[in-house]
Each structure stands twice: as C-alpha cells, then as structure tokens.
Amino acid sequence: MNKLWYDQPAADWESQALPVGNGRLGAMVFGGVTRDQLQFNEETLFTGRPSEVKKEAWKELESIRNLLRQKKYPEAQQAVETQFLRDFSYGDNSTFGCYQNFGSLGLQWHGGESVSAYRRELDLSRGVAKVSFTKEICHIVREVFCSAPDNVLVFRALSSQPEGLGVTISLEAGQPGASLGVDASGWLYLKGQVENLAYDCRVAVRAEGGQVLREEAALRIENATEITVLLTAARLFL
Numbered sequence: 001m002n003k004l005w006y007d008q009p010a011a012d013w014e015s016q017a018l019p020v021g022n023g024r025l026g027a028m029v030f031g032g033v034t035r036d037q038l039q040f041n042e043e044t045l046f047t048g049r050p051s052e053v054k055k056e057a058w059k060e061l062e063s064i065r066n067l068l069r070q071k072k073y074p075e076a077q078q079a080v081e082t083q084f085l086r087d088f089s090y091g092d093n094s095t096f097g098c099y100q101n102f103g104s105l106g107l108q109w110h111g112g113e114s115v116s117a118y119r120r121e122l123d124l125s126r127g128v129a130k131v132s133f134t135k136e137i138c139h140i141v142r143e144v145f146c147s148a149p150d151n152v153l154v155f156r157a158l159s160s161q162p163e164g165l166g167v168t169i170s171l172e173a174g175q176p177g178a179s180l181g182v183d184a185s186g187w188l189y190l191k192g193q194v195e196n197l198a199y200d201c202r203v204a205v206r207a208e209g210g211q212v213l214r215e216e217a218a219l220r221i222e223n224a225t226e227i228t229v230l231l232t233a234a235r236l237f238l
Contacts, residue, residue: 005121018122022146031120031131038105042233048097101174110166155229163223170218201233
C-alpha cells in the first residue's frame with residue numbers, strides 16, 4: 001500500500017499538512033490531537049470575472065509547439081503568457097483574478113493532549129487521511145476523505161470506548177465579511193461574497209451514542225462513540 005506517514009501533527013500548511021480532494025472540493029488536514037484544522041477550498045472561488053477569449057490566439061499555437069520541439073522552454077513559456085494568458089491572468093489589466101481560501105473546519109477536542117502511539121498518514125491509493133492514537137485506555141481513529149459522487153468532504157472519528165469522544169466544531173472564514181452561524185436545520189454555515197461571486201458552505205454533524213448541542217456559531221458534541229461530519233461548498237456568479 002502506498003502511504004505517507006508521520007509521528008506528529010502538521011505545523012505547516014504547505015509542507016506538512018496532508019491533502020484530500022475530489023477535483024472540485026479539497027482540504028488540507030493537520031491532524032492535531034486537541035485542536036485539528038481542515039483548511040478547505042472549492043475550485044471556482046476566484047476573484048475577477050469571466051473574460052473574452054483571444055479569438056486569434058490559435059494562430060500562434062504552431063510557433064509555440066516549434067519552440068517546445070526545439071526544447072526552448074523559457075521562450076515557449078513567454079510566448080504562451082504573451083499570446084494566450086497575458087490579458088487574462090497576468091499584468092496590471094488582468095480581470096482573471098486569483099484563487100481564494102474558502103475557510104477552515106475547526107475541531108476543538110475535549111480533554112487533555114497526553115497521548116501515545118500517535119500516527120498521521122495519507123493512503124495514496126484510497127485518498128484517505130487518517131490520524132490514530134491512544135489516550136489513556138481509549139484508542140481514537142479519525143479519517144478524512146472527499147467523495148466525488150456525493151460532492152462532500154467527510155470527516156469521521158471513532159472511539160474504542162463508549163462515549164469516548166467530545167468536540168466543539170466550528171467554521172472559520174477565509175475571506176473578510178463572511179457570515180457564520182447555525183441554521184434552522186442545525187447545520188453550520190459559512191457564506192459571503194468575493195467580488196462577483198457569492199459562496200456558501202454547510203456542515204452537517206451526526207453523533208452515535210452521544211448528543212449534539214447547538215451554540216451560537218458552533219456545534220458541541222459530548223459523550224459520543226462515533227462522529228461523522230459532512231461538509232459541502234458551492235458558489236454562484238452574480
């Protein structure tokens with residue numbers, strides 16, 4: 001099996017956190033013991049606006065191919081940026097915009113941080129990130145993956161002992177001016193607007209053997225044996 005594994009939580013987003021995704025929705029998993037974070041993005045959350053294509057750009061394609069055949073890669077890159085991309089994704093007059101951070105799912109676990117046999121891993125063949133450790137006599141397993149058919153990010157935690165899990169779950173905005181809270185269905189929400197894009201995220205939580213308590217902008221789970229969290233996000237052009 002192809003796995004990456006580590007004996008401590010990630011401290012850095014770029015070089016240590018583990019990625020999961022389905023092509024549209026993705027997250028970086030840190031794997032903290034008492035404080036875990038899943039920073040997530042949705043593929044269309046960009047600044048900028050749709051742009052008109054350069055209708056004559058295709059005429060430059062063969063010359064760019066010739067540069068590649070001659071292994072003149074810097075020249076080919078410059079030609080692509082000048083002929084195909086410059087007006088849209090580069091330069092002072094760009095209208096294309098930049099990819100944006102949607103937000104983070106925060107999980108504040110109840111109890112101390114003294115654990116043993118900690119392991120954080122990413123199963124490359126299954127696309128599943130996993131954290132496992134032992135806390136006193138309780139073995140804890142947490143898994144994260146993104147479902148393509150269902151378009152959701154799935155987080156699941158299991159305890160070897162009944163009522164061994166307690167956590168407070170909240171959303172953290174990646175953009176200024178966002179709204180956060182719990183809706184009438186008992187789901188967490190995060191919504192806002194970036195230029196001409198409105199975005200929305202919803203999080204549903206289910207606890208086995210415990211209870212889910214609503215707070216102002218968070219959900220608190222107590223005395224659970226298994227916890228499942230489903231997160232989905234989308235955007236709308238205005």
